[in-house]
Amino acid sequence: MKKLKKNIASSILRAINSAFAGADTPSEAEIVSMLEYPPDETMGDLAFPCFKLSRALRKAPPVIAAEVAKAFECDGVEKCEVAGGYLNFRISNSYYAALAPRIIAEGGEYGRSHVGDGKTVVLDYSAPNICKPFHIGHLASTVIGHSLKMIHAFSGYNCVGINHLGDWGTQFGKQILAYKLWGDKETVERGGVDELVRLYVKFHAEAENDDSLNTRAREEFTKLEHGDEENTALWRWFVKISLDECNRTYDKLGITFDSYAGESFYTDKMPEQVEKLKESGLLKVDNGASIVDLSEYNMPPCLILKSDGSTLYPTRDIAAAVYRDRTYHFDKCIYVTASQQCLHFAQWFKVVELMGYDFYDKLVHVPYGMVSIDGAKLATRTGNVILIRDLIDAAVEKVAAVIDEKNPDLENREQVAQDVGVGAIVFHYLLNSRIKDTNFIMDDALSFDGSTGPYAQYTYARTCSLIEKAGDIKNANVTVTEPSEAALMKTLSRFEEVVDAALRDYEPSTITRYIIDVCVAFNRFYQDCKILGAENDDVRASRVSLVKATNTVLANALPLICMKTPKKI
């Protein structure tokens, strides 16, 4: 459709020039961006509003439309109608018919763009805190980040996924002390993160009445900072336990990272940046703390060092950005975090710019809205959390029950239940604009009807099943006659521009919404037209081609939103 739009735009331009010689005309690219999809299918497949041209051409829009229509001619467009100030184009069925074999031939390449060829993008996402439960609040960054990685890779970028672990800080002094006081090896090995959390919670309870514990915890952390052997070993062990827990979820989601360089990794990389800030005169001491004043940019100051000289969140992010620039030479560095951190990112991005780093305009913050349960903030302490593993278990269990009811003979029952259960959750997370707050409701996340993951996977499985039953069909001569066939092909033709939009806006839901459109169009076609039982072999072969084209698009699109593609469900 991108190509067809370009052709139509160029034809429109030609028609304008021949009808209004010598007039001031828009560029082809401008016309492409003016083309739109009419609100109603009956009007046409594409529309060109002529209103904006009326000033330059000094004619009323309907007159322009009529004149352009007279001279308009373009391959793939069978009709060009005037409707008020609009020009409505009807795309020929032969264009759609020709598209199906092209999609099938391109296979995994269909919809792929090359805007990122030769470029590198670093994506920082998920970033769980070590020794903390992995709950539904972390799932947003995880799936949005990974989806953006997939979308970028599909657009040609070389992608580096970084899991910036929260693996450093005074809380590890508390964790170590709690373990030394009340923990034991065996229990932690058996209980994993749950046991670590129990110890941590116990520490806070005990410290309420005994402040000396806080002092001792600080000492433990200081020992860790200075490389104390025992504490380092404990810390490494805690990190491993936490990561093992997260990896179980990442495995189910099909997520891998290229780097796990977390906060601890940058401890020795901050002094250089602090030094640079001092030298450049950007750093000012205020109330004992070292800050960069940003009042000129209408922002509160960015804190670089506490009054005791220790570093802060922005310090680490600056050091990490510099390290990543030197290591990966990125063309973009994307941070997927909750929107609460918007100011923080705006601040340190500005500081990086003031420091003179030329990569400052390659830093991108991609925020998402708050996740709550029953309108209440997620909080480990009050117990208002849902663990990701519990959520996944519930989803998988529910899917398994549906399978037992609808498809008891299914092979790979376990694996399919897993893929569909996880898919339901991921789809639910990536359905809406990322910036919106979400009130997490279990029943909605585990719904299988309507615009849901299972619906998408069900539709995909339908295409697989049809293709399998159709057997080998060679040299199908594709014809598009039924409205539902044309509508399906029109939807499939939009894939490229949907990927572009998702990339431009850092918005995975654009893909999710599109997948629904494809499924709706396909299921309508499926309902309207007999495929395997078509009236003759030609029609049958043609329709199977449409099924194959749909199958290709779904196979390419579903992984972009972290969805698996089981062939049978």
Place this chain on the structure above:
RNA sequence: GUCUCCGUAGCUCAGCAGGAUAGAGCGUUCGCCUCCUAAGCGAAAGGCCGGCGGUUCGAAUCCGCCCGGGGACGCCA
């Protein structure tokens, strides 16, 4: 207080680099399995797009003010 995000059907949300009569899903009511997976398809009902102004040939979409909600705003990350 300042900054910022959000406000569209009973509920959850699309649509927002301005375009034609504002769309889905859930829920409700009613249809469709002797036929390719009914996790499906169709139909009905449901709206002053938070409010008031402005810009424009045209505003759910852009701008201003107001109302309601979330978030951030110096030693957490």
